[in-house]
Amino acid sequence: MHPLVGKLEELTEEQLIVNMGKLTQRLTFAIRHGDGYLANQVRMMLDNYNSEQQRRYMEAEKEMQEQMGDKYKDKIKIE
Numbered sequence: 001m002h003p004l005v006g007k008l009e010e011l012t013e014e015q016l017i018v019n020m021g022k023l024t025q026r027l028t029f030a031i032r033h034g035d036g037y038l039a040n041q042v043r044m045m046l047d048n049y050n051s052e053q054q055r056r057y058m059e060a061e062k063e064m065q066e067q068m069g070d071k072y073k074d075k076i077k078i079e
Contacts, residue, residue, distance in 0.1 A: 024046065
């Protein structure tokens with residue numbers, strides 16, 4: 001975890017997305033100006049944001065599966 005990121009789990013989904021957009025703009029700026037060190041730092045921060053977003057999606061999917069249970073298990077047949 002990058003030391004400047006903070007507690008991502010406390011951010012709302014909207015805040016997470018807005019911050020990711022800002023970091024992407026900063027990454028583009030750093031790359032265009034040839035600042036490799038800054039680009040790497042921003043990439044590390046973006047990786048943390050992406051990991052948090054992925055964790056949230058997996059958690060939501062797990063909750064949805066628990067709510068649905070075996071309700072549709074025999075309805076969809078994949079071969």
